[in-house]
Every structure is written in C-alpha cells, then in structure tokens.
Amino acid sequence: MNPLMQGIVTIFVGVGGCVAYFYLSNLVLDKVIFPAKGRHIGRNINRANKWRPWLFLFPAIFVLGLYLVYPVIGSLVRSMYNRSGDGFIGLGNYSTLLASPDFRTAFFNNLLWVVVVPAGSTFFGLLAAQLTDRLSWGNIAKSLIFMPMAISFVGASLIWKFVYAVDADIGLINALRAALFGSDPVDVLQIPFWNNFFLMMILIWIQTGFAMVILSAALRGIPEDTIEAAIIDGANPLEIFFQIKVPQIMPTLVVVWTTITVGTLKIFDIVYAMTGGNFGTDILPSYMMSFMFRDDGRATAVAFVIMLVVLPVMIWNIMQSRKEMR
C-alpha cells in the first residue's frame, strides 16, 4: 500500500475507533451492565453515571501509562542491570557513575547550564520585553528576537559554528579580534571551562525569544494605574521597573525561569553538534548518549539521574503556573 493510502486509512481507523469506543462502551454500560429498566432502574442509572467518567478517562490513562509510566519503571529496572542486560547488579551502574570523573564533569557542567541559561534567557527576555514595550517598531524587533525559537537546535548550532569558526573570514568572533587587535584566530570551543559558556550562548539566543514573549504579555497585564501611582510617589524609571513592575510579574518570571530550566536539563543537540562533548563540555544528556547502545545499563542510569534532577524543578513549575492561573 502506498504511504498516502496508509495515512488515510490510519486516520479513518483512528477517528472511527475513537467514536466506536465511546459509543459502544457507553452502550454496553447503559444497556448491559446497568440497564435502565427493571426493579433497580434508579440505582442502575446512578451507578452508570458514576462509572461513566472512567470510560472517558480510560484511553488517556491507558496511553499515559503505556508511554510514560511504563518507560520510567522500565528504565529504572534496566539501569540496575549490567551491560548486556542479563545480570542484575543493583546500584552498580550508579556507583560506577559517581566514581567516574567524566560523569562529575558532565554533572558540574550541567549545573552551570542550569544556572546560566535560564538566568541569561530570562534577563535578556525581560530586557527585550521592557525595551520594546512602547516602541512603534517594537513588534518588528520582537519578531526578530523571537525568530531563533523556530530554528532547530542543530540548525542553531550550525549557525553558531560559523560565528565561532577559526577563520577571520568566516567567524564573527575571530573577525572582530582580527579587526580590533590584529590577533590570530583562536578556536573558542577549545578554551577549557569558558567553552561551556560559548555553548550556553546558543541556547540563551534561542530561549530569549520565548522569555520575551511571555514576559511582554505579563508586563502589559500590570495595571497602568499602579505605575502612575508610583510616578506620583516619585519613583524613577528604574525604581518603577524593579520595585513595582518586576514584583508584580514575579509568578510569570518564575514560570518562565523554571520552564527554561527544564528545557536546559534536556539539552543534548547543541553540545553534540558543536563539540561532541569534547574539550570538557560534556553534559549529562550527551554523556548518556556516549553510552547508549554500548552500555544501556549505564545510559539508563544517567537518564534516571537527569529525571531526578528535573523532577523538583518540574513540580515547582507546575505549582507556580497553577498559582498564577488562580
């Protein structure tokens, strides 16, 4: 069967299946299990209505269980087995990880990413949101800043490879160095420790647009009269920004910050495309990749560490966004 036909059939089977499921399951509930007739008609109707929500929830619960809960448990189990997957070694993979200096470098680098990228993105996003707020060409500026969001991480990495290129005719940084100081080209991606920041720059570049869009909406939501009251109270623009505006958008700031944090913890593509984790730039996901298909036990152990690190941030993020919705 050609792919187009396959697609169409899939759509029909999927949509039809959904309709059939809801229709038939309700039919079975109402006619067979708790029929609305006979001696217990009232009781049966009440019971049917008590069960009905579960009929509607079941597909979602089942799919979430199959594709989210089962893999988590499966990973946990797999991370306790050895390389070939046939010998149970308990926490062996985890203790190997802790002993490995490469893992500690990756873990430390990841911490750096988690601190620097959300801070940088939120800071630049807030700055851009505030500066473009009342400009006639603000929307054009915003569109330009937002555009990197639409580029894939690998694509963005390729663009920045050009920026960092070790050739004054291609690389922006080396061109600047040559023009300003007449220095010879250097490979910034090989400068120990600082090369991490050159990689983070890429993600900040991408995420600033996201932060800006959300924070710009939040800034617009601040009641105008509180700002006018502050003007009358004698506050200068900086005092208004930091003492009146920022505190009022604090919940949104926290949500933006934590959302970017979660995104940062999952970053793999940028490091993989730029340095492949060499020169001391490894982070947990790229470290995990280096074991994938070679030692799945250790790779899943790393995956589990990442999940444990993301989880608290995630919970806090959800709590904050719920608070904001209220």
Add this chain to the structure above:
Amino acid sequence: MAEVKLKDVAKAYGEVKVLSHINLEIQSGELVVFVGPSGCGKSTLLRMIAGLEKITAGTLSIDGQVVNDIPPAQRGIAMVFQSYALYPHMTVRDNMTFALKIAKKSKAEIEAAVTKAARILQLTPYLDRLPKALSGGQRQRVAIGRSIVRDPKVYLFDEPLSNLDAALRVATRIEIAQLKESMPDSTMIYVTHDQVEAMTLANRIVVLAGGGISQVGTPLELYETPANTFVAQFIGSPAMNIFKGQITGTGAETRLRVPSGVEITSSVPSPAHLMGAEVEIGVRPEDLTVARGNELAFLDFEVEFTEKLGELTVLYTKPQEGGNPMIAKLPGIVFVDRGSVMHLTAAPNKVHVFHEGTSLHYL
C-alpha cells in the same frame, strides 16, 4: 496650603481637542469638585494637574509656581485613583511608605507619618496585610492613607468612590468629608460623575461639558441659578423639566406664555429686547405643585407612570418631543390612575428662563 491656578489650559490629542480655555482659580483649603458627564474631560483635567498628562497649552500653577514642566512627584500633589492603584505585592504599611522611602526620609519620620495616617483612617490593625486581604472600603482608605503620609499641598481624587457598593459609598463619602474637616488647610480637587457626591462634598463645583467649563459655583448656586440648560438638567435628580415658551412681558419680572396658552410669571428679570423671544422654561420636578383654589395651573400633566417611594411620589408623563418625559415629584404618597390629568403649577421664583440655552440670570 496652596492655591491652584489654571490659565487658558487646553488639551489636545493630535488634532482632537479634548479641553480648551480652562480658566479656574482654586483657593487654598478649598474642596473643589469637577463634575460632568462621561467623556467631558474631567479626569483628563485632573491628570493634567497631577502631571500624568501633558498640558497642550496654557499655564498651570500650584502655590504661585508654574508647574507645566515639573514632574508629578515635585508638584506637591497626591492622587487617589478610582481603582485604588495599590501595589499588590506590598503590605499596607509598605504601600503607604513607598513614597517616603523613595524620598529617602528617615525611619523615625516614616514611622511617625504612618502611625498618624493609620490612626486617622483606622487602619492600624491592617498595616501588615496585603491589599488583597482587605475589603473595598479598606483598600480605598489605604489609597487615601498613601496620600496623607506625603503631606501634599494638593489632594487629587479621581472618582474614588465609584468602585464601592452603594452603602459603603455613603459611608466613605462621609469619611472623606470628615477628613477634609480635620485638614482645613489642604486643598482638594475631586472628580466624580455622581452629583450627590458633588453636592455634599464640594465648597465649589466645576461643571464641565463639551471640553469647557459650563459653570463654577457653590452647590446651591448651581441648583438655584443654573447658568444654562445643561447645568440645569445635570444638577438635581430627576432632571429639570424644560419646555418651550414665549416672553410676553419684560422688566423686573418676566411674563411667559406656555404651550397650554396660559401666561405665567417668573421672578427672573428680563431685558426689553427679548420681548416676544422664543425661550425655554425650566421647572424642577420638586418645585411642581398641585394647583389649589384660585392658583393658576399652567401644566396639564397626563400621568403615564408613577413611582411611589414612600416619602414622595415621582410622576412621569409620556415622552414629549425631544425624548424626555415631564417629571413631577410630589411629597407623600399620591394615588393617581394612569391617563388621569393633573393640574400643576409652580411659584414664580421657581421658574427658570433660558434664552438660547443661557439662563436670563447670566445674560
């Protein structure tokens, strides 16, 4: 303790003129109310005095100093906003002290100012609460407290009661009146669209309409001798009845012929050249009485609808030409059937006469 002077003040947004030729002198210690229909520019005028809107033309001076280009904070004003405009993330105390902290006042000074303002406004138990934990009335008191602590020369109120429910509005109105009494030296400018607030609070009322000042005067002046038909219908509730007539005699008193053909007298004097002129005659609903004995009834009032409020009864006719019904307000409870005709009259000193919209008093 400052007078506010506006000289030929105007405001325009591009081509659109919002206010023009505003001339007004507000004395030290006066409470002046700006009143007018929506969109008349009363809030804009207040915001211009505050410095939140630029003055397009003319000069504004506070305490003898021209302040057109002086930023709001240095004008010596404080403003209470319609929506309170409290800083939601700060406690009541921080809300009230924000201006003083910005001005880098000493701790002792700030504490003294807050304690005093909180005592005046009965906010002491709430100083450490956030605004969201307060009721509407309390929030408005915090907003007023925020003004008091700064000890400004001029207080500006922008419809401060319109977000409160009816009962609270009356109570807060009385509180503001008492506050004014306790600070006899402070100048206050108060914007409202509610004429009851204007009548009860003001030393003088400024009626704004159509981008200019319609009339300035004490509440009773506006009520007794409105300068034009707009003020006549705006002040007083229900609005003054206006109907057409013709002058048939001029002099110290004016003779008028009303639509029913009857001739009546108004105590307003009229100049001789208006003999025979078409005029508008105004009588307030509460000044209409049922004609008794040999009294001359000049209004055949066909009742269409009645509202019995106990203390008084409001009677309406069908809408006349122009869209508004005639309204009469009679004391006590009056029973009349729909469609029955009442013969009403009014004392000569209650009959207002307007020529081309302007009261004969002001010709």
